[in-house]
Amino acid sequence: MKLWQLGEGGLLAELERRGLVEGIENDAAELAGGLVVTQDALVEGVHFRLDWLSWRDLGWRAAAVNLSDLAASGATPQALIVTLGAPPHIQLGNVLELYEGLAETQVPVRGGDTTRAERLMLSVTALGHSSRVPGRSGARPGQRLVVTGPLGAAGAAFRRQGYVRPPLRLDEGRELAMHAHAMLDISDGLAVDAGHIAARSSVRCVIDLERVPIAAAADLADVGFGEDFELLAAVDRETSFTEIGRCEQGEGVELRLHGEPYRLGGWDHFSA
Amino acid sequence: MKLWQLGEGGLLAELERRGLVEGIENDAAELAGGLVVTQDALVEGVHFRLDWLSWRDLGWRAAAVNLSDLAASGATPQALIVTLGAPPHIQLGNVLELYEGLAETQVPVRGGDTTRAERLMLSVTALGHSSRVPGRSGARPGQRLVVTGPLGAAGAAFRRQGYVRPPLRLDEGRELAMHAHAMLDISDGLAVDAGHIAARSSVRCVIDLERVPIAAAADLADVGFGEDFELLAAVDRETSFTEIGRCEQGEGVELRLHGEPYRLGGWDHFSA
Structure with a gap:
């Protein structure tokens, strides 16, 4: 079976069923001490087109889609970890704008990685703390x-x-x-x-x-x-x-x- | 200036100099409470070739390169967060082998994301705790x-x-x-x-x-x-x-x- 036949949800469910991942269907992983962690990737041509948004807006977006998962977990963000994959011909000024967009969210970038890639790719991990994560499984009839x-x-x-x-x-x-x-x-x-x-x-x-x-x-x-x-x-x-x-x-x-x-x-x- | 003129270290130094990232030159980010976080991406054609290694070895590798950063921080690993970018024609069996390779490290995958991408891409975040992170700046003559x-x-x-x-x-x-x-x-x-x-x-x-x-x-x-x-x-x-x-x-x-x-x-x- 190929991935497109299974779909994204089907793949995650299959991985969870086999015990290869835990709790991946939630927006964020909840670890010891109320630590909440989420990771989302943005891939050029799949999640965005560079001719449709500015580098600064792309930076904001990469942070915001992860902070949104923290919001859904009731968390206060603490840090972002950012991996940038970029073709070598990209201009430094564009990359700086991208990180300025990340910084606009007021959550500090505290680590990460840069690497060469054929297409622009951003993988962001957001970390925060929550005293109560609602999750997805507690809804009841009448609510x-x-x-x-x-x-x-x-x-x-x-x-x-x-x-x-x-x-x-x-x-x-x-x-x-x-x-x-x-x-x-x-x-x-x-x-x-x-x-x-x-x-x-x-x-x-x-x-x-x-x-x-x-x-x-x-x-x-x-x-x-x-x-x-x-x-x-x-x-x-x-x-x-x-x-x-x-x-x-x-x-x-x-x-x-x-x-x-x-x-x-x-x-x-x-x-x- | 283009990224290939600046190099990977030059880009990170420039981002740090402008206050857009903090401490990114270390192997791992050290957050409150001894939490240590690291993120590394593996991109097909840049970091690996699929005809040179098995899917299981790729999974191990994606986990191990991050756990190595935790090791350099003196940390005990707690969890992995894994983002997989994959072309839709990839076989489910291959993806399962990849996650089995990740699982061989004995560190649980506690969250992540899957997405479509033209080339296989894995971004892994490893989280752990350390009571003392040596860092890179404390070496002195005579050591x-x-x-x-x-x-x-x-x-x-x-x-x-x-x-x-x-x-x-x-x-x-x-x-x-x-x-x-x-x-x-x-x-x-x-x-x-x-x-x-x-x-x-x-x-x-x-x-x-x-x-x-x-x-x-x-x-x-x-x-x-x-x-x-x-x-x-x-x-x-x-x-x-x-x-x-x-x-x-x-x-x-x-x-x-x-x-x-x-x-x-x-x-x-x-x-x-």
């Missing part, structure tokens, strides 16, 4: 699903051949992590990510799309694109965040628009 | 330089179009870290790596090549290749490890063979 901000901006930008800077929802993450029963960041699209909570918590996530806040210049289809990096949480009480649905008995995700079933796309790196 | 094992096996294997498994010198690293004034792993070649200690400690490293243990099937030139992943340490006392030279007043590295100056090569990823 509310809330989201920390508008969705669709990334999809709308992509349609216009561009990117928006992912938001940092660290404060929101810490606030929700104090009581949320499940939480993750919306990176693969609302339907796919709600599906992760549904699968790990053995619940059915029902989402009323008319309640989902839509970003300016975006439309509903853009919500399926992902990469908005807002947090989705299952909570058992009223919060200051927008309620977009609820957990019910059952399985899978049900998207409704004014009560009617509705289908949104999603994203898989190996099959896309 | 001895010791090495934890024979050099040249990697260079000899490369000449025969192959690789050897890097050793894990974790026990040796912890033993030396209790008192060593500087320590690193030999990844870029003896001359280059001794040069890191010389530069950061403001000493001259004098090495008597006839005292350097040479691996079976290797010759002296292979010692310049690097990738042997033995530890090089500056100590102020007799140890059970092989003494190959000493620190003197001055700067740079002086390689001698039976008292005569001798030149060995080294490795730079951007200019190579």
Whole structure:
């Protein structure tokens, strides 16, 4: 079997089933002492195109997608470790801009590696501490699903051949992590990510799309694109965040628009 | 200026000078609570060729090069975080073998990411704890330089179009870290790596090549290749490890063979 037949989620599940990795389906690894660690790679031509964003925005993005996983873990970031793979003909000035974009997140780069590569590649590890990591498996029927901000901006930008800077929802993450029963960041699209909570918590996530806040210049289809990096949480009480649905008995995700079933796309790196 | 003109060390120094990264010249980042973190990437065509080693050996290698940095920090490993970038046509069986090779190091993979990439790429973060990290800046004139094992096996294997498994010198690293004034792993070649200690400690490293243990099937030139992943340490006392030279007043590295100056090569990823 080839990777594109299995898909990204299938590969991770197979590795976990065989005991070769532990807890890789969570946004971040939780180690002793409340240490939370996450690692994401950005590969040119797969995750970004250099003609669609500035080097500075690329640096911000590489940090932000990892800090978003820390936010989903309720963590306070402590450091970034950055590996840059770059072709030798790249200009130093561009690389400096990239690291300036990383630095804009205010989380210090405390180590890493640089190496030659045919295509630009950034692998970032973010480390932080959390006193309570909600995880994905604690959602129960009757709980509310809330989201920390508008969705669709990334999809709308992509349609216009561009990117928006992912938001940092660290404060929101810490606030929700104090009581949320499940939480993750919306990176693969609302339907796919709600599906992760549904699968790990053995619940059915029902989402009323008319309640989902839509970003300016975006439309509903853009919500399926992902990469908005807002947090989705299952909570058992009223919060200051927008309620977009609820957990019910059952399985899978049900998207409704004014009560009617509705289908949104999603994203898989190996099959896309 | 382009990256190949600046070289890998030059890029890291420039980033550090501008305050965009901290302590990146060390093998590993030392964070609060004795936490030590290191990250290294292996890129197909740059760091390995798939026709020269098995998938299992590749997995071992990706873990070992990072655990070697932990060893140089005197750390006990706690977890690996692994990002795999792979073309979609790769067979699942090969990827499983790769993760089995990682698992052979006995350090659990606790998280990570998988993504599509044109060429196989592995970025591994290793985390551990150390009660004393020697660093690179504490060597002083009069101290001895010791090495934890024979050099040249990697260079000899490369000449025969192959690789050897890097050793894990974790026990040796912890033993030396209790008192060593500087320590690193030999990844870029003896001359280059001794040069890191010389530069950061403001000493001259004098090495008597006839005292350097040479691996079976290797010759002296292979010692310049690097990738042997033995530890090089500056100590102020007799140890059970092989003494190959000493620190003197001055700067740079002086390689001698039976008292005569001798030149060995080294490795730079951007200019190579």
